[in-house]
Amino acid sequence: MPHYIAIIEDTDPDAVSLWFPDLPGCISGGDDVDEALEGAPEALAFYAQELSADGRQLPLPRTLDELKADPAVADDLRKHTVALIEWPPLPEAE
Numbered sequence: 001m002p003h004y005i006a007i008i009e010d011t012d013p014d015a016v017s018l019w020f021p022d023l024p025g026c027i028s029g030g031d032d033v034d035e036a037l038e039g040a041p042e043a044l045a046f047y048a049q050e051l052s053a054d055g056r057q058l059p060l061p062r063t064l065d066e067l068k069a070d071p072a073v074a075d076d077l078r079k080h081t082v083a084l085i086e087w088p089p090l091p092e093a094e
Contacts, residue, residue, distance in 0.1 A: 003084040004061045006040055007076050008033055018083070021073045022061050023047055033081070040085045048087075058087070 004020050011017045011029075018028040018036040026047040028039035048058050064082070067073045 002061050003086050006083045006085050008081040021067055044087050
């Protein structure tokens with residue numbers, strides 16, 4: 001199952017932002033890391049829905065090594081926390 005790499009930033013003392021280098025404009029946020037991570041699958045789903053409405057699909061996720069080799073992302077990877085967000089998410093057990 002593919003995973004998208006997310007970068008987690010403390011944007012200020014009371015907020016955390018999570019964004020995907022492979023998905024420009026796809027973000028999640030919250031009061032803390034847990035809240036930002038919890039919203040990440042929903043952000044991915046919304047992003048995928050918007051692409052689908054335009055007749056496009058999510059791009060394949062790059063590996064961590066591929067992202068580290070990208071000068072536009074490498075510095076952010078060194079400065080911030082990284083998380084793997086599974087896509088598509090596993091269905092919740094009922």
